Structures are given as C-alpha cells and as structure tokens.
Amino acid sequence: MVVQVGSAYELKTREIAQAILVQGARGERSFLGALRDQMRLDDKLMNWAMGNDSLRVQLFRFVDGLPSLRSKAEIARHLQEYLGEAEVPGLKGLLNFSKPDSPTGQIAATTVATAVETLARRYIAGDNIQQAIKSIERLRKERMAFTLDLLGEAVISEVEAESYLNRYLDLMAQLAQASKSWSRVPQIDEADGEPLPLVQVSVKLSAFYSQFDALDAASSAAKVSEKIRILLRRARELGTAVHFDMEQYAHKDLTLSTLKSVLLEDEFRTRTDVGLTLQGYLRDSQQDLEGLITWAKERGHPVTVRLVKGAYWDQETIKAYQNGWWQPVFNQKSSTDANYEALTRRLLENHEYLWAAIGSHNVRSLAVAIATAQELQIPKRRYELQMLYGMGDKFAKACVDMGQRVRIYCPYGELIPGMGYLIRRLLENTANNSFLRRSVEEGRPSEELLQPPVMEKTDGHGLQVVGFHGAANSDFSQAQPRQLAEQALAEVRARLAQTYNPWINGTAVTTADHLDSVNPSKPEEIVGRVGLASVEQAEAAVKAAKTAFTTWKQTSATQRADILRKAADLMEQRRQELAAWIVLEVGKPLREADADVSEAIDFCRFYGEEMERLQAPRSRNVPGETNEYHYQPRGVTLVIAPWNFPFAIPVGMCVAALAAGNTVVFKPAEQSSVIAAKFNEVLQAAGIPSGVFNFLPGIGEEIGPRLVKHPDVHLIVFTGSQKVGCQIYADAAVLQPGQKHLKRVIAEMGGKNAIIIDESADLDQAVVGVVQSAFGYAGQKCSACSRAIVLEPVYDAFVTRLVEATRSLNVGPADQAGTKVGPVIDAEAQARIQDYISKGRLEAEVVLEAPVPETGYFVKPTIFTGVKPDSMLAQEEIFGPVLAVIKASSFDEALQIANGTDYGLTGGLYSRTPSHIARARAEFEVGNLYINRGITGALVDRQPFGGFKLSGVGSKAGGPDYLLQFLEPRAITENTQRQGFALIEGADQ
Incomplete structure (x- = not known):
C-alpha cells in the first residue's frame, strides 16, 4: 500500500497520531513512568548509553553479566573493567576506587546493582507470579x-x-x-x-x-x-x-x-x-x-x-x-x-x-x-x-x-534468565532510529515523526562482504535445501557398491586387491569397492607427478587458479550429492556434511586467489641494479589425508599444493576413499592435466612408508594421529640415496582441547557450546572439546545442565534428519574408545552414558566428572564422544590445567569478565582460541586453522601464509650498468 501524503486516509492517520502525541504529552504518566520525573541513576545510565555508542556496548555488556556476579567486589571489579575508561564525569566519579573490595568499591557496586535492578523492573513485571499478578492488577485499574x-x-x-x-x-x-x-x-x-x-x-x-x-x-x-x-x-x-x-x-x-x-x-x-x-x-x-x-x-x-x-x-x-x-x-x-x-x-x-x-x-x-x-x-x-x-x-x-x-x-x-529480554529492550530504547527515543528523549517535531515511511529498493541480496567471500552453507530452515538433500541421499543410495580404482597419470588403473568401504551407521551397507594401489603403482604415481611437474610449474598462477575455481563451481553444483556421500561413508550428519563441502569450495577459491597474489614478484630496485623476490614451486607433494573431514581437509591440502604449482600424489584414508574418488572426479572434470594429480587409495601401512621415504617427494602434507605424524616427521628427515633436497613436512596431529567456563559465563551459551563442540560428529573432530574446565562457583549448575542437554541429543544413523550424534568411523575406533571409557571408570565418575542404537559403530556419549588434570582422561586424545569435566578453584588454575597437555590446537573460554578474556588471549596456549562460542567449525580466511606443541607443525590452513610452505623463495639481482652507464629514471638528460 502506497500512501499519498495528501490523501484523506493519510490526513486521518496524522490526526489520530497527533491526538495520541498531545494526549500523551499532557496526560498523567502511568504508574510505570511516574518515577522518571526524578533523575535517578538508572535514568543516567540510559542517558549515558544514548550519548555514546561505544559506551552503550560496554554498559550493556556489563548489565548482561551482572546477575551472574556473586559478590559486591566482583561487581565493582567488572564495573571498572567495562566502564573504567569511559570519559563520563558522573560515571568516572562513581568508579574512583582503588580496590574492588574497598568501602568505596562496595558502595559503587551497591549503587549500580540497585540502579540496574530498578531499570529491569521497568520492563519485567515481577520476579514471581505473585508480583506479576500485582502488576497485572495495577494495569487493569x-x-x-x-x-x-x-x-x-x-x-x-x-x-x-x-x-x-x-x-x-x-x-x-x-x-x-x-x-x-x-x-x-x-x-x-x-x-x-x-x-x-x-x-x-x-x-x-x-x-x-x-x-x-x-x-x-x-x-x-x-x-x-x-x-x-x-x-x-x-x-x-x-x-x-x-x-x-x-x-x-x-x-x-x-x-x-x-x-x-x-x-x-x-x-x-x-x-x-x-x-x-x-x-x-x-x-x-x-x-x-x-x-x-x-x-x-x-x-x-x-x-x-x-x-x-x-x-x-x-x-x-x-x-x-x-x-x-x-x-x-x-x-x-x-x-x-x-x-x-x-x-x-x-x-x-x-x-x-x-x-x-x-x-x-x-x-x-x-x-x-x-x-x-x-x-x-x-x-x-x-x-x-x-x-x-x-x-x-x-x-x-x-x-x-x-x-x-x-x-x-x-x-x-528472575533477573538472570530475563537479562536477554532486558538487553533487547534497552537496545530498542536507545537505538538512534527508535520512535520512543526520537519522540521522548530527543523531542523531534511531530511533522518529522509522522512522515510516511519509505520502502527500500534492496532485496536482501548483495550484502557487501569485506575480504574473501566464502561459500554459503545450505540454509536448512528453508524447504528447498531440505528437499534437495533428501533427493540426493536417495540418488546416491541407488549408486552404492560401485568400484573406484586409483587414477595415475590421467587414467584409471586396475588393482589386484579391493577394500569395501561401508556405512558406519549401517555396516552391512557397502558404499563402494575401492581398488588398493600396490607399491609398484605408488612408484608409478610419483614418477607421473615428477614428469608432469616440469610443465605444471610453468603454468601461470591464474591458469592454475582458474582450474581450481572451476572445480569449486562443480562442487557447488554437486553440493547435495557430495554431502550425501559424506553422510553415508563416514557417518557425518547432514548439516556438518554440507559444511564440509563448503569448506572444500572455499579452499579451492581462496588458495587460487592467494597464489595470484603471491605470483607478482616483489621488486626493490636501486640505480644500476634490479632486485626481484619471487616464489617457485617445490616439486612432488605427497598428501596423506584423514577421514574425519573427508572432503574439506583433503581438498584443502591438495589444492594448496596445486595452486602453488606442485604436483600431487594423494593417498586418502581407507575409510573415506569413495569421497576421495569423488574429489578426483571433480578435478578431472575441471581440466587438471594428466599426471598433475594422482589419486592413490591404498593401505597406509603398505604404501605410506615407501611414499614418505621416496627421494622424488619434496613435500609431505599430513593430517592424522600424533603417533603417525611423528613417524612421518622422522622418516622424512632421513636423506635417501639420490635425494638432493630436504623434505618439508606439514603435519596436523590432533589435540586435547579444553573449554574454560568461569563464574561470569552465560551458562545457556556455555552448555550449548560445550555440547556441540564435544559431541558434534561424535567427538571425531581434531578441534573437538574433550575437556571442560569449570570454575567451582558454577560447577554444579553447569554439570547438571550439561548432562541433561547431552542426554537430550538425538543419537542415531547419520542419514536421519534429527541426528545430532552419529556413529564413530569403524569397529576399531569403537573398540578403542570403549576401552578408554572402561579405563576411565577407574579414575573418575561416569555421570552420563547416553543410549545408542544396537547396530552400527555407535559409542555412548559419555561424560566423566571428578577428573584429575593429570589423569589419562585429561591427557590422552580419545577421539570420540567422551568429555572430561574438571573443577578449578580459580581462573589461574583453570588456565594452568588448560595448558597442561602436550597439545596446543584449539581452546575456548566462556566468560563475561574482560580481564579473563584478556588473559586467555595472552596465555591460553592454542593455535585457535574461541571466546564465547564453540571451538569447532573454523572457516577459511576467517579462522585459519592449526596449532603448535604436539598438535602439529606448519602454518595455518586457510591463512595468508599457508601457501608459502609449498613454495621456494628466490632472490634475483642483476647489475644493469654497462661500461659505467645505466638508465636512471627521472635523472636530467
């Protein structure tokens, strides 16, 4: 409906609106607003918030965390941490105390806490039903x-x-x-x-x-x-x-x-x-x-x-x-x-x-x-x-x-659960475009307030994204993505049990042996038959890659990037199908499988763009001399991939090498070889030249050592267990006969990741974040939370809610829409994790073992409490749906416990205490630290992924320096003088 400003309808609207404004201005204020005639502290808080956007954010963050603070000293400390830098005269005077537990600190805490509570009472009708009924009865009067x-x-x-x-x-x-x-x-x-x-x-x-x-x-x-x-x-x-x-x-x-x-x-x-x-x-x-x-x-x-x-x-x-x-x-x-x-x-x-x-x-x-x-x-x-x-x-x-x-x-x-509602009301009241603010606080003229609103012309698309633009995951709140996913699962199921052979030098090769890749949710269902490469075929793959390197390294970065961009486009076109293969072959629930495909797409596009950025030589010339710094590829790259991110991680490792001009021998995990074959299909369709990419499924123990030690392999990229990673690192360091280079190893080797929950944390967020991080994909992410370190004041409340939230998760086959926790990858993993659980009973208390289906490789989501920081449960990577909960008496102790392992991959903190957040930033020894959110789900470019200590070696995947590991830098200097003369630009002739 388009309203004409001069129409009778518009005139009637303005007449009624003017009457409301006039009546409201001269009428008695209701009981809800009568007290505002006096300028109390809660009014001052609102006025400060409306006068300064940055102060408003800090003030509302303080208000958000206030109900969880358990002493006046804590309130005073948070007041100074959040608002101590604010240049507001009245506020600065209130916070002028040296110690939070001093008499002036106590007064400040009491004053502000009372003011916030009074503020809350404006918008909340009571703590309990009796108070609410009294408010209702006043309204009825x-x-x-x-x-x-x-x-x-x-x-x-x-x-x-x-x-x-x-x-x-x-x-x-x-x-x-x-x-x-x-x-x-x-x-x-x-x-x-x-x-x-x-x-x-x-x-x-x-x-x-x-x-x-x-x-x-x-x-x-x-x-x-x-x-x-x-x-x-x-x-x-x-x-x-x-x-x-x-x-x-x-x-x-x-x-x-x-x-x-x-x-x-x-x-x-x-x-x-x-x-x-x-x-x-x-x-x-x-x-x-x-x-x-x-x-x-x-x-x-x-x-x-x-x-x-x-x-x-x-x-x-x-x-x-x-x-x-x-x-x-x-x-x-x-x-x-x-x-x-x-x-x-x-x-x-x-x-x-x-x-x-x-x-x-x-x-x-x-x-x-x-x-x-x-x-x-x-x-x-x-x-x-x-x-x-x-x-x-x-x-x-x-x-x-x-x-x-x-x-x-x-x-x-109660105020704590009501704080989210209060913050929404405060944001609404203090927003610059709020009618209440513009009419009441700013006193804008009625002509301005009552102007007919104008509809924008944008349609919700084309939001400006700064930096790299990642692929969008499917929005499963919409019907079409759900229908496409369901259709893809049915179509993929109709193509199960096909054979996938190695691909060497641009052609498929037959093998003597095969492996049945099965659905871990339903092991009797064969997803595909995979041809297992022999040692001789592994040698052939390296030879093909070495030969192809001569041409591929001369191919421009833009040409290589174009192939990868085409591969990304094909992945997007096949998104639902690829996600379905992931669901069926490795038991990853659909939403996470879809995200796996998105990350693979992002790696293709991001590394292509990065190499185009790096290909331009850096010049530092002086008169009579040119100096050029540029990069060249290393050579044959061996990629040894994991099964837990069966598409994203292999794609990321492989396309990084390809973008940089290296050739690849790709050895996937046995459990996810069908998905790896689908990646090979995509690259071939995108136009990758023969020999540049060689798909080599096989038994790791049989062909892995030969490939690692091969003298023609220049670079090894590995994601997997610490034990295997360390062995690769040692073997690669040995100079083989005929080898004229030292091998570079990039290895990501897991973690024992912790989330700290302090006494100021939002427990709604903390419980959900820990549950998702610990039990998403049955705890089989290298970034998964396996330790929750909880400060004593909130320990009992946190554990109670954690147990019930975990118990409520839907555990079942990965292809069921409601499944949040699927199976573990295979029978070996199932037995190993169950053995850990049995041993864990000797060191801690089991407070939850959630039920699981009888068939399939399922492990009960398990929570241990009373876990000692130096125990097996707290130190060893279990790689399954097992969570150790550890009590800490102070934040210092919590940080000490978090850092007290051999790993340094991911970590998290739930806190509304600025000093705790600052300390975690400085002292939490992890490659990826997540504050007030879950610790899984890193995105390319936004959260480059990788750790240190025994979690791995190398730069972060999806980051600005990752490709540098795949390149050799060269500096070239030329003397441009001839017989004492040289062209000097800008000099007098």
Missing part, C-alpha cells in the same frame, strides 16, 4: 489488558522443556484463580456484547522441544504438537487464551506450519482464543500473511494475529552476513515501518478471518491501525493494540483514553 510471558533459561534439554510446559500449566491455573476476584472492566473484558478471556499467556513454541530444528521438521512438529495440545486443553478448562510468540527466522516456517496443522484438528478447529505472531521486519511477512488468510478461510474460525516489528534484527542481520545467506530482514527501519503499515491494512481488511493485535510503540503505526479500523468499521472484538510492559506507557494511556482496547505484554521471572 488503568483499563489495560495483559498477556503474560514467562522468562526462563534457554531450553537446552528435555527436562527443561518439560519444566517449561509444567510452569505454564501452573501459571494458567494461578492466573485463573486470581481472576475470580477481579472486577470486570468493560473496555478490556468484553466487546460487541461478548465476554473476552480475562487471562492470556504467551508461549514460545521452540521451548517445548530442546531439539527443535527445521532440518528435522517432521519429528520436531510431532514433539511440539503434543505439548501444544496439552496446553490448549488445559487452557480451555481454565478459560485462558493462549498466544504463540515468534522467535528467530530459522524457526518461523516450522512454527507456522506446526500451529496451522494443530489448529486445523477437529478438537481445536473452533477455538478462537488462540493467537500467533508475524514479524513486520521480515521481507517475506506479506507472503506469510497471505498464507494465513487462505488457511483461516479454510479453517472457518478466526484466530488472532499479533503483528509486531520484530525483536531480533541485529541477530538476524549478523547471522545472514556471517553465513552468506539472503538477508531475511529489511535493512532500513523505514522499510520495516512501511511493510508494517501494509501488513496492518491487509490484516484488518480480513478481520472476518483473522483478528488483529497491533503491537507497536510507534505512534504513526498505531494511528494507521486505528484509522484503518475506523474506515472499515471493524467491530471492537476483531482488533486491539498491544505494547510492551514499561515501554511507551504514556502512549498506551493515551490510546486507552481514546477508547481503544490496549493489551500489555508482561514478561516476568
């Missing part, structure tokens, strides 16, 4: 209805999901009981001669199931639907209305489809005391509304649609940017407002089928709804206005005085 939302910890286990449902059942019962004593308020308790429910609650669908995931849509919908039915049945008994909130974009389609399905069931089809939510900042919200209109007509009985702007704009924008996805939200606030007005109009036009709840604090948006309702003569029952508790209260009061039904969204609960 002001003729405002309510909907109550229970704040809580993120639901990360089935125990918590069950608790969430039960708390809502109890909440509805208590509210229904309390409502019996309420006097009726006609303006909010009845409409068009019919009574309205006195009680309404708002719930989050994803909180009903801890594994709620669009990739596993059918199972997620089934689990959640049963909880919805229980809730709606109890609500009907109590006469309570239920509204379903909308959360992150990834949950939107699954939320809508699930609710539509349940509400079409005979038992619930006639219910009109139910609502759902649409977010106006989403680009596809109009499409969703049209879908709801069609559905509601089919249903035959209306439900309420709460129309909001949306509360996760920053999160959705960042997530889309990081993943290279289409941006689901509008870039500009004005676009959201314009879309919201169009949605409002369309929703109200269909008031016979959908009742409207217009949720906004923007006076113009409210006025549009009122003007439209008046124009269309919509009955009172079919629409209402909604606002958030503590926000825009004077506008809410003005709308009430104009005769509108206004409902206040009231969250309640």
